[in-house]
Every structure is written in C-alpha cells, then in structure tokens.
Amino acid sequence: MSVDNRRVRSSAPPVRANGRDEPGNDAAGKNENAAVSRPVRRRPKNRRAQIAAAAANAFGSLGYHSVSMEDIAGGLGISSAALYRHYPSKYALFQEESLRVGQAMAESVRLPDEAAGLPPRQQFQQVLESLSAVTVANRASVTLVRWEGRYLEPADREIRAEQQTVVLDALEGRLAAYSPDLSNSDRKVLAISLLSVITSIADHHAALPTKALVTLLVSTCFALADTALPAPGDIEPTPQVEIPESFKHELLLRKGVELFHARGYPNVSVEDIATAAGLSAASAVYRFYRGKSDLLTAAFRRAAERVSSAIGPAVAAAGGPREALDSLVEQYVAGSFAERELTFVYYTEFQHVPPEERAALRNVQRLSVDEWARLVRQVRPELSGPQARFLVHSAFALVVDLGRSFGTVPIASRQRVTLLMQTVLYGHPAGN
Structure with a gap:
C-alpha cells in the first residue's frame, strides 16, 4: 500500500x-x-572514458597549459573531487590520452595476417584507410599528438616518439612495396607528407561525413605517393634581415617568436624576451608591447596578413584559377621558408592569443581558406566546398610538417615542397 x-x-x-x-x-x-x-543518481560506468574525451576536447581547443582540472570537471558537470578520484592530476589525463591515441595510430598501420597475400596497392590502401579511420575517430585528441607532445615528460616523450616511428616506418614500408624505385630519402619525405595530410584534420573544424573524409584523405595520399619528386636541390639560405637598433619592436617580435618556437609560449617570460633582444630589463619591453600576449598577437597578425594579402594580387595577375593557385602556392612556400619559426608558432600557440583578438584572426584565416578553396573548386569542379577546404588545410599543414621534420635539409627543398603542396590541391602530381 x-x-x-x-x-x-x-x-x-x-x-x-x-x-x-x-x-x-x-x-x-x-x-x-x-x-x-x-x-x-548512479555513477556512469564509462565515466573515465567521458573524462578522457572531455579533457581531449579541452586540451585540443585551449592547449595543455590553458586548461585546469576545474575546467574539465565543470564541462562534465561534476566536482573536482570526483574528477580526482579517476585521475590524480591534469598531467595524468594529458599523458594517458596522448599515448592512447599514439598507440591507436601505431596499431592501425599493422596489416592483419589475412592481408599478407594482397597486392602492394591493396595493402597500401588498407593501411591508409585504417590510419585515416582511427585519426578521424580521435580527431579531438590528435591535436595532442600533433602539437602538444613537447609538454610530455621525457620518458613519455620517448614513448610517443617510438609510436610515431612505428607509423612512419609502416608508411615507408608500404611506399617501398608500392613504388620500388623510390629512394630512401624520397620515401621519408613522402611518408611525412602522407601522415601530415591525414593528421591535418586536427588543425581545423571543417566537417565531412566520416566515409567521405576517409575517401578524400586516402585519394590525396595516393596522389602524393604517385608524385615523381625532382632531384634534391641545394636549399639557398634565407638571408637574415638586419634590424636597425631603433626598431626595437621588430627585434622583440623576432626574438619572441624564436623563443615561442623553441620552448612553447607558456615557458617563455617577458624577461626571457628582453634578454634575447639585448635589453637590460623586462620593463623595456612594455614600451613597445603590453605583454607577451600582445607580442604573440602581433606575430599572428603578421602571419595571417602574409597569406590574405597575397590573394588579391595573385588572382588579378593570373590568367585563370590554376595560374592563381600556382602563384599563391609559391608565395606561401617562400614565406614559410623565410619565417619557419613564425609558421610553426602560428599552428601551435593560437589558443594563447587573447580571446578578443582570436575571433578577428579566425575570421581572416577563414576568409583566406575560403578564397583558396574557391580557386581549387574552379580547377576541380567535382569537389564540394567542404572537400576543397579540407584540401587547403592539408596543403598548409604539409608545408609546416615538412619544415619541422627536415628543416633546411635539401630533400625538402622549396621546389619539392611546392610540388607536393600542388599535388594535394590538384589531386594529382602537378603537370600530369
């Protein structure tokens, strides 16, 4: 009753x-x-997985140093105490998710036993599809693998490097079977290019259905694999522009970017920048910039304007979309070679730009990508708008990844990087 x-x-x-x-x-x-x-109220059985996913999204959006345990707990609607029952620290969360995704990618490139008798092309395709599918499924966390790995502790960084080696070795092995005439150095360049295209989806928020995205990534990878790279040429050293003593703001900008590139923005102080620029005290920096975030914003504006300002003149001077794209690619590669540190920092430190500046910079970047994508679709009308935007982002990422992997080694010369970037955009080696 x-x-x-x-x-x-x-x-x-x-x-x-x-x-x-x-x-x-x-x-x-x-x-x-x-x-x-x-x-x-019962505790969800998959609470630990929910926490890991929420942390990956937070780290990917804001960077490891900008996220607190309170932020992660608040996003899940739980208390910090409940979060600490599962993970003893923020680093434990970051480490577990970074190495989990790295291991998933390493496992994805291992061919199953039943694939041993397949032709080389089918084996290659199976590896590319598997790696792409895992990357798409872990898109938020792949950002940790791409850009945040330098904040892992040394022992964990070594594990992560081993995982990366497994992936690259597998790609090189499939390339060797698919194109036996490739030299060892060419295989290394192409393997980095393939991995760059696949993992570049972590650098932006454009959306495509999973199946369509995997198909696009795999077809782009095959276009790169079919590229006949020109002979490695000598890389002409980029002349270092001397900055007059009176241009302290420019010197501070250069030294700040160099330090952000070498150590990561959170690990650089205003005092470090002042010392690198030859100033006697940190207070001298504040005569030119309100702080290091203001300096970072100035660097981002320069990088964004370098890309956006080239579009109008290139289109106006070109006889068609293909010619305009070729011009933009050459300018983008030249600018990246001239300012490698700035190009890298632009990808790794965006979350540290003040929020009020971030929206304006995102708008400039979005408009630039849209203009590039419009030209790509004029050359390749079979592509949808989202597909073209994915390819533009992949082409940009390719230049950054080749630069940080090979630096000034001749096997990654401007001519080669330009050809590979064109191949990503056109879907086949340029000239074919």
Whole structure:
C-alpha cells in the first residue's frame, strides 16, 4: 500500500508534539513522497572514458597549459573531487590520452595476417584507410599528438616518439612495396607528407561525413605517393634581415617568436624576451608591447596578413584559377621558408592569443581558406566546398610538417615542397 493511500483512508487529525508535526502527519508524508520519487543518481560506468574525451576536447581547443582540472570537471558537470578520484592530476589525463591515441595510430598501420597475400596497392590502401579511420575517430585528441607532445615528460616523450616511428616506418614500408624505385630519402619525405595530410584534420573544424573524409584523405595520399619528386636541390639560405637598433619592436617580435618556437609560449617570460633582444630589463619591453600576449598577437597578425594579402594580387595577375593557385602556392612556400619559426608558432600557440583578438584572426584565416578553396573548386569542379577546404588545410599543414621534420635539409627543398603542396590541391602530381 502506498503512503498516499494510507493518508487518504485516515481521518484522524495529525498528532503534534510541542507544535511540530510527528511522523505519519501530512508534512512527513510529503517528505516521504519526495524521497520515494527522487531519482537515484548512479555513477556512469564509462565515466573515465567521458573524462578522457572531455579533457581531449579541452586540451585540443585551449592547449595543455590553458586548461585546469576545474575546467574539465565543470564541462562534465561534476566536482573536482570526483574528477580526482579517476585521475590524480591534469598531467595524468594529458599523458594517458596522448599515448592512447599514439598507440591507436601505431596499431592501425599493422596489416592483419589475412592481408599478407594482397597486392602492394591493396595493402597500401588498407593501411591508409585504417590510419585515416582511427585519426578521424580521435580527431579531438590528435591535436595532442600533433602539437602538444613537447609538454610530455621525457620518458613519455620517448614513448610517443617510438609510436610515431612505428607509423612512419609502416608508411615507408608500404611506399617501398608500392613504388620500388623510390629512394630512401624520397620515401621519408613522402611518408611525412602522407601522415601530415591525414593528421591535418586536427588543425581545423571543417566537417565531412566520416566515409567521405576517409575517401578524400586516402585519394590525396595516393596522389602524393604517385608524385615523381625532382632531384634534391641545394636549399639557398634565407638571408637574415638586419634590424636597425631603433626598431626595437621588430627585434622583440623576432626574438619572441624564436623563443615561442623553441620552448612553447607558456615557458617563455617577458624577461626571457628582453634578454634575447639585448635589453637590460623586462620593463623595456612594455614600451613597445603590453605583454607577451600582445607580442604573440602581433606575430599572428603578421602571419595571417602574409597569406590574405597575397590573394588579391595573385588572382588579378593570373590568367585563370590554376595560374592563381600556382602563384599563391609559391608565395606561401617562400614565406614559410623565410619565417619557419613564425609558421610553426602560428599552428601551435593560437589558443594563447587573447580571446578578443582570436575571433578577428579566425575570421581572416577563414576568409583566406575560403578564397583558396574557391580557386581549387574552379580547377576541380567535382569537389564540394567542404572537400576543397579540407584540401587547403592539408596543403598548409604539409608545408609546416615538412619544415619541422627536415628543416633546411635539401630533400625538402622549396621546389619539392611546392610540388607536393600542388599535388594535394590538384589531386594529382602537378603537370600530369
């Protein structure tokens, strides 16, 4: 019998003692009803996985140093104490998710036993599809693998490097079977290019259905694999522009970018920048910049404007979209070679730009990508808008990844990087 039924049948007045309702009266019945109807909250069985996913999204969007355990707990609607029951620290979360994704990618490039008898092209395709599928499934966390790995502790960084080696060795092995005439150095360049295209999806928020995205990534990788690279040429050293003593703001900008590139933005102080620029005190920096975030913003504006300002003149001077794209590619590669540190920092430190500046910079970047994508679609009308944007982002990332992998080694000369970037955009080696 329910509590409500007992109350309805009883006509006795409520019993009071010292003016208070006793158990069995109306107030007590209401309390009992509330207790009966209140849902029992149970801890989700997959809470640890939910925490890992939330942390990956937060780290990917804001960077490891900009996220706190309170931020992650708040996003899940739980207390910090509940979060600490699963993970003892923010680093434990970061380490586990980084190495988990790295291991998933390493496992994805191992061919199953039943694929041993397949032709080289089918084996290659199977590896590319598997790696692409894992990358798409872990898109938020792949950012940790691409850009945040330098914040791992040395032992964990070594594990992550081993995982990366497994992936690159597998890609080189499939390339060797697919194109036996490739030299060892060419295989290394192409393997980095393939991995760059696939993991570049972590650098932006453009959307495509999973199947369509995997198909696009794999077809782009085959276009790169079919590229006949020109002979390695000598890389002409980029002349270092001397900055006059009176241009302290420019010197501070250069030294700041160099330090952000070498150490990561969170590990650089205003004092470090002042010392690198030959200034006697950190206070001298504030005559030119309000702080290191202001300096970082100035660097980002320069990088964004370098890309956006080239579009109009290139289109106006070109006889068609293909010619305009070729011009833009050459300018982009030249600018990246001239300012390698700035190009890298532009990809790794965006989350540290002040929020009020971030929106404006994102808008400039979006408009630039849209203009490049419009030209790509004029050359390749079979592509959709999202597909073209994915390819533009992949082409940009390719230049950055080749630069940080090979630096000034001749096997990654401007001519080669330009050809590979064109291949990503056109879907086949340029000239074919």
